[in-house]
Amino acid sequence: MASALTDKLSRLVKEMRGQARITESNVQDMLREVRMALLEADVALPVVRDFIARVKEKALGEEVIGSLKPGQTLVSIVNRELAATMGQGVSDINLAAQPPAIILMAGLQGAGKTTTTAKLAKHLIEKRKKKVLTVSGDVYRPAAIEQLKTVTRQAGAEWFPSTPDQKPLDIARAALDYAKKHYFDVLLVDTAGRLAIDEALMKEIKDLHAALNPIETLFVVDAMQGQDAINTAKAFKEALPLTGIVLTKLDGDSRGGAALSVRQITGAPIKFAGVSEKIDGLEVFDAERHAGRILGMGDIVALVEQVTAGVDMEAAQKLAAKVKSGDGFDLNDFLSQIQQMKQMGGLSSLMDKLPSQLTAKAGAVDMDKAEKDIKRKEGIIQSMTPLERRKPELIKATRKKRIATGAGVHVQEVNRLLKEFEQMQGMMKKMKGGGLMKMMKRMGGMKGLGGGGMPKMPF
Numbered sequence: 001m002a003s004a005l006t007d008k009l010s011r012l013v014k015e016m017r018g019q020a021r022i023t024e025s026n027v028q029d030m031l032r033e034v035r036m037a038l039l040e041a042d043v044a045l046p047v048v049r050d051f052i053a054r055v056k057e058k059a060l061g062e063e064v065i066g067s068l069k070p071g072q073t074l075v076s077i078v079n080r081e082l083a084a085t086m087g088q089g090v091s092d093i094n095l096a097a098q099p100p101a102i103i104l105m106a107g108l109q110g111a112g113k114t115t116t117t118a119k120l121a122k123h124l125i126e127k128r129k130k131k132v133l134t135v136s137g138d139v140y141r142p143a144a145i146e147q148l149k150t151v152t153r154q155a156g157a158e159w160f161p162s163t164p165d166q167k168p169l170d171i172a173r174a175a176l177d178y179a180k181k182h183y184f185d186v187l188l189v190d191t192a193g194r195l196a197i198d199e200a201l202m203k204e205i206k207d208l209h210a211a212l213n214p215i216e217t218l219f220v221v222d223a224m225q226g227q228d229a230i231n232t233a234k235a236f237k238e239a240l241p242l243t244g245i246v247l248t249k250l251d252g253d254s255r256g257g258a259a260l261s262v263r264q265i266t267g268a269p270i271k272f273a274g275v276s277e278k279i280d281g282l283e284v285f286d287a288e289r290h291a292g293r294i295l296g297m298g299d300i301v302a303l304v305e306q307v308t309a310g311v312d313m314e315a316a317q318k319l320a321a322k323v324k325s326g327d328g329f330d331l332n333d334f335l336s337q338i339q340q341m342k343q344m345g346g347l348s349s350l351m352d353k354l355p356s357q358l359t360a361k362a363g364a365v366d367m368d369k370a371e372k373d374i375k376r377k378e379g380i381i382q383s384m385t386p387l388e389r390r391k392p393e394l395i396k397a398t399r400k401k402r403i404a405t406g407a408g409v410h411v412q413e414v415n416r417l418l419k420e421f422e423q424m425q426g427m428m429k430k431m432k433g434g435g436l437m438k439m440m441k442r443m444g445g446m447k448g449l450g451g452g453g454m455p456k457m458p459f
Contacts, residue, residue: 109193
């Protein structure tokens with residue numbers, strides 16, 4: 001996420017923290033570097049100018065000059081102003097309307113409107129406990145209606161059918177009538193996009209807005225579009241009373257400029273951020289936490305939320321009770337641990353939320369390779385029989401060959417997995433009774449992961 005901008009700003013943060021004394025000269029040097037980093041990240045020029053002016057005013061004020069730790073105070077100012085540029089705090093979806101609350105999705109083709117519509121449906125079902133209906137008014141793009149039908153099913157919402165020979169206004173009115181009759185809380189209307197802004201697109205969406213009078217009009221923008229995102233945002237703001245923005249593809253290798261520009265250009269708050277292609281990959285946007293990520297400070301709150309949401313507490317408690325009672329830790333338990341990691345969003349998603357100084361230490365780790373390794377381990381265990389998983393000691397040469405063939409790997413990979421499993425099994429045995437405290441003390445003296453005989457984890 002905004003990797004180039006994060007790299008530059010986190011390096012600057014490190015330098016700023018080391019400043020024992022703040023002068024006009026070193027503030028100017030720092031601001032020059034920040035300006036260059038923001039412009040290279042495709043942040044709109046007026047936004048950069050305004051941001052630099054605000055930071056300069058505060059950096060040369062009493063707050064920094066009189067501070068005992070001026071470097072750290074300067075970092076907090078940059079962090080605060082970054083958050084202010086993207087909008088303060090959290091701005092969640094507004095559903096304060098006579099049901100059904102209508103949400104109109106707007107944006108260019110390819111920004112991710114249809115997928116975002118389904119993601120938002122899932123968010124409203126799970127977080128706000130709402131009954132949600134989706135409908136597609138995109139009668140121009142091949143398979144757009146079918147795509148919404150598929151992703152709506154994945155989200156657990158209901159889809160209202162429409163056909164390419166219907167008019168978008170007729171579709172929207174029919175969907176609204178159905179939503180009222182069947183007591184839906186929310187109606188999500190996916191609209192047509194174009195490859196570029198044109199009069200026909202703007203007239204159609206204006207007519208839809210006038211007919212539906214939605215409580216929310218969300219502008220979906222691709223974070224990887226750079227300056228184009230700003231121009232598109234301006235055009236949609238002039239055509240529609242936008243109430244919020246959804247940034248998509250923030251998990252991509254984007255320059256990150258859109259996140260820092262659209263709020264100020266449109267005046268509408270950023271309400272959500274698409275952080276993965278999965279149907280649950282939508283986060284309520286928090287400007288302060290996002291600013292921390294851009295500055296390389298990480299987002300530990302989001303990390304804890306992600307881990308908590310992904311962990312099956314019941315399964316974890318069962319495993320803890322099993323280990324405590326002395327029952328054997330088997331390959332089914334090992335597989336469960338691997339699948340827990342996948343449910344948390346994978347390694348790269350977790351690493352993205354860690355502070356840059358921690359991720360720098362793991363810089364040598366190839367995340368793609370590590371993710372593939374997790375999938376390979378899962379495939380190997382799933383190629384085993386239920387008996388083999390319960391009694392790994394039965395797995396000898398011929399069984400290993402069959403398992404390797406079933407998983408599409410070499411026998412060496414099966415041997416490696418079994419060795420890692422034995423190491424973890426040994427660790428679990430030591431956790432029985434009072435052995436856990438002794439093991440913790442021993443591990444305290446070890447240097448680094450995997451050193452001094454520490455068992456290698458499955459992820």
